[in-house]
Amino acid sequence: MAPIDPHSFTDSTHPLTTHVSLSLYLSFPTSTIHASALLTLSSPFSGTLSLDSRSLSLSSILDPQTLHPLPHSLSPTPDPIRGTEISVVLSGQSQILLIYSTSPAASALQWLSPPQTFSKTHPYVYTQCQAIHARSIFPCQDTPARRIRYDVVMNIPASLSAVMSARHVRRRLPLPEEATHLDSSLCWCAEDRVVEEFVMEQPIPPYLFAFAVGELGFREVGPRTRVYAESADVEVLDAAEVEFAGTEEMIRQGEKLFGEYDWERFDLLVLPPSFPYGGMENPRMVFLTPTVIKGDASGGQVVAHELAHSWTGNLITNVNNEHFWLNEGFTTYAERRIVEVVQGADIATLNMGIGWRGLKDEMERFKDNLECTKLKNNQQGVDPDDVYSQVPYEKGFQFVLRIERQVGRTAFDEFLKKYIATFKFKSIDTDTFLDFLKANIPGIEKEINLELWTEGVGIPEDAYEPVSTIYTKIISLAEEFKQGKMPSEDEVAEWKGQEWELYLENLPKSCEPSQVIALDKRYRLAESKDYEVKVSFLQVAISSKCREYHGEVEKTLKTVGRMKYLRPLFNALAQSGGTEEKQLAKQVFAEARETYHPIAQGVVESILSKYI
Template identity: 55%
Template structure:
């Protein structure tokens, strides 16, 4: 007997769950979900069965005939939550009645004033990596794939969407002020892909397989932004084979959603920050679409193998971008990824274990070590394999890999065995050991570094900026010498950047030093108005520099951003920058978090609290 996952109580000696039927009553006043989960196991079983829970009140457990079953809910583990032991007697299915906590880690409840429409309350879930257990008791490991059905009882005006097929809306037998929306997911998924959202939600059709859902004030802009979804699906199918989930619908979330996107099958959740009006955010959609094959169809067996989800998907996303936009645009996406990889590896200097692709997360909260490394190092590793064997051969491998392991959860070693069986001489060409099991960037990574004429020009300008930054210690005047050279550089930058799109500016800003002279920051802001950009990648890249540099003129813009969005990709660099800056900047971070934390998802709240705690030591 042993756990099969470092983040789950699920035991290798116990049968896995194959299906869950859920009846959930959503109470927006108390912010509690009352429910019953009926679990069907892969075989009949007698003895203790271990389930994962977090902050759930367990009311009773019972068999199909309604006969009570004995259970024990243990004291909480700091990472895993509370082990629920259910005592079975030759049972293949059983039920658990429960209530969630108002502070359930997967759930965020929003009052009407916190929504875009301001008319109705809103609730949404985010279960990755180990938060499904805070909504219902389950074997909360990606190794335990389940199908499910769900009856969601909500107030009549509230609409529900889920990572499942919508079946019907029916009247309740209790009150005519509420309805029940019924859903079914017939394909087996890991529990972290369970998802629901409920609120003032409407939709527009944008393709034969795609609706864009959002609150009424947002839906038209969202539909415009994602009008190319069907073409993306076709490009992805050309690369990876048929799309197995019937529909590819998109839900634009409230601003507090903590991620850029979440690949929930049939209903992808997206941050509203990707709606820039210029369709520059479609890379996020391409990423979540690619997860339909790598992540949803083939899943990492545990968080130790997270790169199998995200590295493959980032690689796949960029193949879609290349097919749609060409090699020059691909090079810019790769450059953003390369910069991000280097930055993240530096961030983990004190914990190099988490710069490996295959990690050991025993006694580690996966949210604490979440980073871009599995995305970027994993993606560049696959790019390295493609270069080694050739694209046609690698594309054939990808399709065979997906077909072989579809609807399965696997670990890194299973992947490597499959890879080396397909390409027996690959280990003589690629240092697999360094890429997978060693820290940092492998010695042969130069082969995959992005190259293009546009990229070279951007990096040349960024290098020239750094030369000015390194010699300016005081204010820059309009005289000769440094001042004249600086203003000449600004004029050159203004001319050369006239045709730049969002990715060019993002690369330029992210390549600059995080701390610069405030006069240089002021000149950049006065010339380009980065702090009021409608593109969040550009805005946050500059505000991160402003935060690190103690550039007080941008403090109001930083404060506004921290009050406006809950995407952790933006929150973490802004809070980290402020906390590593001037005393005034540190005070701003503490002041804003005290005011804004209620707007953030519980996952984001915990992460930012960790940054604040670390800064006080």
């Protein structure tokens, strides 16, 4: 066997899957999907083919031409990270038909009962497949080294609608023959169900497979952008329409910087608060947390990041998670270039400053696991969700910026466009990028220590801490807080969320409780509707043993499921050293666990098991 990905059973000597046809029957009462998957290989194959799966109930594997069963086996014990290997014996076939059902505990799916939705009337389900969770929805070669096209026939309750990271073909009534390979007890043709058809004509890595089903409404915000959310949540729809009104301008600026936008649509779905990330760059249908809607258009910066992935990540993809920085470092750079044009250099510099602070915090987090501070790192036997961090984003950004600083922006822009055009719709590793860099910028390895940047630990000495008048002023005010001085109302009069976030993240980890209370009394930070500000303040409050804020901490942890907030707050409680804080962490998780996405559940469980 020649593995190509430490997180997949895929063998590099086997033909790759090029197309997947899925028939999905969504059963909300049982939180399962009854399904068939027709996999098409790049060439006929004889031998044993390996597929990834996790918690799937496999009924049969058939030759789709004859409908005869194909010999197969499952690994007797699931791997704790990779799941269950499906081994299928082929004798010259180029297609495989698998009949199966998902598990209610599928790691990529969150099923919300009606009481968990805004309307309290209809259920909701959505996916999150990054990094290695697509295998819990359909058997596949679940590695970004393999790119697939797909089509989907999705049977859902007629009261609901579906969106996907794919082109919507039509909505129609079910046909009797569509249940041929599925459980005959399913009411495929019941009058209260409909079929939604989708097709994805461009090859994507499996982690970009995405859908959501619920009672959805939308607003038009541009010629190629709609914003979707629960239709009953009119307030969110209206707020999202305003927050993301500048999306088309961002797309146009992205095209100027990086080349043509290749995905036709750039729609946005605002998910329920349990969504574990700020955003997910699913092509054609970006998923967003409602916490990015801040009322001042600053949430558009998350949209800028997901948009930038349309070139760096979705077009050019890391070959596996050991090279994740190729996705996120380039995308963070591209995001800040878009923000610089659309919102100004000061805002872009503030973003850089917040990222710099976050990078330094990650170095502290991984001081006992320095492998995680490398851009190119060894993840054999490591769950990518456990080591998810800002390192590939911010250290990756610093590396890309270091190259730009060396050659100049004009030359770097030309290089970047050529890089994207050369590797479009391909998956690459760090060495491939470095070879391309050295071939197109001769002598760059003499000016920049490329090996140190990609394989060295920590932050290289030639990294760049951002410099601007506003950045320097905020850092100075944070230093003054250590001497007991709060910023005056005049000094913060023009501050928005990002300024406060940068300020709070540069305060000492532990302050005098009286100082923290006084700061909040004056500026009401614990009550901020901007969760970046709220969570940054609550971290300081927890570390400073300001227990009067425990109620706000509990409320926050029970309101949102975004890991950017769960991880620091649960970490602060668990590492505080206080019995009361640790007890609060355990209590809140026990009460809120079922409202979190399975990925977030695993992250919090890991934190509590480590420190409590």
